[in-house]
Amino acid sequence: MIHTEEEVIKEVLHLNEEEHRPDFAHTRKVKVKVFRFNVETDYLPYYKTYEMKVSKDELILDLLNRIKWEHDGSFSYRRSCRHGICGACAIKVNGKAVLACKENAQDLVKIFGNELVFEPQSQKRAVKDMIIDKSDFWEKHAAVKPYVEATVDPRPTKETLMTPTKAEQFLESDYCIQCGACHYSCPALEVNEDYLGPAALVSAYRFTIDPRDEASEERLELTSQMGIGVWDCVKCNECVEACPKEINPIEKITKLHNMQFEQGIAKRNVATKHAEGFVRSIKKYGYLDEQDIVMYSEGLGVVKHMSEAIKMIKAGKIHPFDVMKKKMPRSKNLDEIQKLIKITQTNKL
Amino acid sequence: MSKLRYALYTGCTARESTPELLSSTMAVADKLGIELILLDEASCCGASHLQDFDEMLAYTLNARNICYAEKMGLKLVTICNTCQLNTAMTKHQLDKDPELKEKVNAKLAEVGLEYKGTSEVQHFLYALIQDYGLDKVREKVVTPLSDFNIAPFYGCHNIRPSELHEHSTGGENPYNPTSLDSLIEALEGNTVDYESKNKCCGFHVDLQAPQTSNALTGTALLDAIDNNADMIVTPCPLCQLNMDLKQHSAGKQLGRDIELPVLHMPQMVALALGCDEKSIGLKYNVTKATQFSK
Ligand code: SF4
Numbered sequence: 001m002i003h004t005e006e007e008v009i010k011e012v013l014h015l016n017e018e019e020h021r022p023d024f025a026h027t028r029k030v031k032v033k034v035f036r037f038n039v040e041t042d043y044l045p046y047y048k049t050y051e052m053k054v055s056k057d058e059l060i061l062d063l064l065n066r067i068k069w070e071h072d073g074s075f076s077y078r079r080s081c082r083h084g085i086c087g088a089c090a091i092k093v094n095g096k097a098v099l100a101c102k103e104n105a106q107d108l109v110k111i112f113g114n115e116l117v118f119e120p121q122s123q124k125r126a127v128k129d130m131i132i133d134k135s136d137f138w139e140k141h142a143a144v145k146p147y148v149e150a151t152v153d154p155r156p157t158k159e160t161l162m163t164p165t166k167a168e169q170f171l172e173s174d175y176c177i178q179c180g181a182c183h184y185s186c187p188a189l190e191v192n193e194d195y196l197g198p199a200a201l202v203s204a205y206r207f208t209i210d211p212r213d214e215a216s217e218e219r220l221e222l223t224s225q226m227g228i229g230v231w232d233c234v235k236c237n238e239c240v241e242a243c244p245k246e247i248n249p250i251e252k253i254t255k256l257h258n259m260q261f262e263q264g265i266a267k268r269n270v271a272t273k274h275a276e277g278f279v280r281s282i283k284k285y286g287y288l289d290e291q292d293i294v295m296y297s298e299g300l301g302v303v304k305h306m307s308e309a310i311k312m313i314k315a316g317k318i319h320p321f322d323v324m325k326k327k328m329p330r331s332k333n334l335d336e337i338q339k340l341i342k343i344t345q346t347n348k349l
Numbered sequence: 350m351s352k353l354r355y356a357l358y359t360g361c362t363a364r365e366s367t368p369e370l371l372s373s374t375m376a377v378a379d380k381l382g383i384e385l386i387l388l389d390e391a392s393c394c395g396a397s398h399l400q401d402f403d404e405m406l407a408y409t410l411n412a413r414n415i416c417y418a419e420k421m422g423l424k425l426v427t428i429c430n431t432c433q434l435n436t437a438m439t440k441h442q443l444d445k446d447p448e449l450k451e452k453v454n455a456k457l458a459e460v461g462l463e464y465k466g467t468s469e470v471q472h473f474l475y476a477l478i479q480d481y482g483l484d485k486v487r488e489k490v491v492t493p494l495s496d497f498n499i500a501p502f503y504g505c506h507n508i509r510p511s512e513l514h515e516h517s518t519g520g521e522n523p524y525n526p527t528s529l530d531s532l533i534e535a536l537e538g539n540t541v542d543y544e545s546k547n548k549c550c551g552f553h554v555d556l557q558a559p560q561t562s563n564a565l566t567g568t569a570l571l572d573a574i575d576n577n578a579d580m581i582v583t584p585c586p587l588c589q590l591n592m593d594l595k596q597h598s599a600g601k602q603l604g605r606d607i608e609l610p611v612l613h614m615p616q617m618v619a620l621a622l623g624c625d626e627k628s629i630g631l632k633y634n635v636t637k638a639t640q641f642s643k
């Protein structure tokens with residue numbers, strides 16, 4: 001018996017008649033507002049709006065395709081794998097970073113309503129419509145030596161084995177597809193061009209933790225530098241939210257912070273003293289001594305906070321003459337806290 | 350409904366530089382008939398900095414704080430986004446990783462405590478909305494805030510990572526949060542819709558990267574001002590401090606004058622519920638909310 005292609009598909013996918021038909025009952029009318037710009041011909045970007053009927057299974061990539069195929073052949077965007085693996089199709093929809101080929105359009109309608117706004121990951125880097133110049137991303141990526149540096153025996157006699165425990169320590173950082181979703185959602189990077197950013201720091205972690213690697217120290221030195229490294233992260237967690245691979249970049253940034261102290265690479269500066277200074281306060285009071293932490297971290301640099309300190313004194317927020325720390329709160333059962341610090345703390349500055 | 354009771358984890362700021370946060374929280378609870386029991390044994394949560402120095406120590410201290418709420422059999426309620434994140438994250442990690450839980454409990458055993466994972470952790474904003482209910486808050490309003498355009502500033506650590514907070518926030522979407530907006534509406538205020546409402550205030554790098562911090566704080570303040578806000582309101586005292594205190598330096602860096610009162614969420618509620626002036630504590634705000642002076 002000869003089967004039509006359609007019959008074969010139905011058979012293989014166990015589809016019944018109902019499922020095979022487009023689901024018109026769940027189709028929604030959506031206004032899609034699209035960022036348009038051509039760096040070669042346009043002085044300013046502009047938006048074009050398309051009314052579209054969106055069925056419940058359509059992905060953002062399907063809508064991008066329909067705009068190009070049904071409305072305007074000049075519309076440009078990147079895509080390659082259609083499987084959430086190449087990272088090319090990353091854009092922003094209503095400010096939310098998405099992989100177009102993974103994101104269901106109606107899911108976004110549920111969050112944002114019937115108007116979806118398609119924009120490139122970074123508007124200031126737009127080259128043509130959704131396509132951006134990603135060179136800053138790749139420069140940062142290259143800076144952290146995203147490869148294993150090792151002296152390899154050209155004629156090994158046995159395999160280099162990776163234990164399951166070691167493999168777990170990667171914390172899935174090796175799943176990164178370099179899509180840039182986190183990088184272009186990071187507000188610290190937006191205002192500080194030198195910051196390496198979440199994606200490069202994920203790579204730094206990924207290779208530093210690799211048991212074969214010999215450049216760990218170098219990477220930790222680099223990523224601990226003020227102005228470019230881990231201390232410039234504002235802890236907003238935008239990267240966690242943005243990552244389509246659920247990699248949790250800030251978790252790796254925290255690990256890099258800890259590794260600096262564990263391996264004695266951290267230098268004494270305002271940021272490291274600030275982190276370590278918490279222990280000093282908590283030991284004394286259980287609470288953080290807000291005045292002491294600034295003075296301790298800044299050292300002589302504390303003078304630059306004078307005008308703000310005066311404002312705080314005027315509003316009754318701080319009490320500079322409370323030298324006996326009478327106003328400082330103290331936790332009940334402080335001895336427990338002190339003991340826990342004593343038996344738990346392993347890192348030093 | 351039986352009386353709501355919570356263990357209140359104040360955090361450091363509410364006991365030091367923002368006393369108005371604690372007094373207004375207590376006043377609001379009092380007006381609404383919510384019982385807040387101070388968790389006086391608790392220590393600092395590490396404010397997301399201690400964990401950079403010694404992650405294990407941060408987990409242990411935060412777990413200890415939760416232990417005391419568990420002992421009372423109460424939900425632990427926070428009034429600071431960063432306390433909320435650090436406490437909830439500790440709970441999340443310990444509950445999903447038995448090995449870590451065992452390690453932490455080995456330390457806690459030395460001081461006679463055990464982390465079990467029986468207490469929920471929730472920010473007061475969401476306790477008000479989910480347990481108490483905005484309809485009931487609305488009934489208690491004596492001074493409607495209808496004369497004011499109020500810009501909600503959500504603060505990162507209550508809404509991100511959403512996977513961590515989903516449960517306690519009732520599914521707040523970090524890209525389109527609505528809780529604080531609905532609270533403002535319940536108090537009959539006019540909500541200001543502006544892009545920065547779910548963005549970062551920059552507080553956490555204020556010491557080591559003041560330029561970054563000022564740029565973020567200033568941008569958010571100017572965004573609110575440009576959208577006709579009379580004030581900002583936030584559930585996070587760290588956002589409040591940064592945005593209230595840094596207006597001059599941020600303005601200087603961005604080349605514009607910035608003056609906008611920034612209120613704590615409970616201060617706003619206390620104003621609408623007609624709490625007394627002393628507990629609202631507007632005198633502690635650096636940029637004065639002159640709208641409310643008689
Ligand atoms: S948490 Fe840090 S790295 Fe991640 S987006 Fe925010 S500032 Fe960037």
Ligand code: SF4
Nearest residue numbers: 176177179180182243
């Ligand atoms: S960490 Fe996630 S968001 Fe960032 S580049 Fe890698 S896959 Fe993309």
Ligand code: FES
Nearest residue numbers: 082086087089101
């Ligand atoms: S097309 Fe490759 S990730 Fe979307």
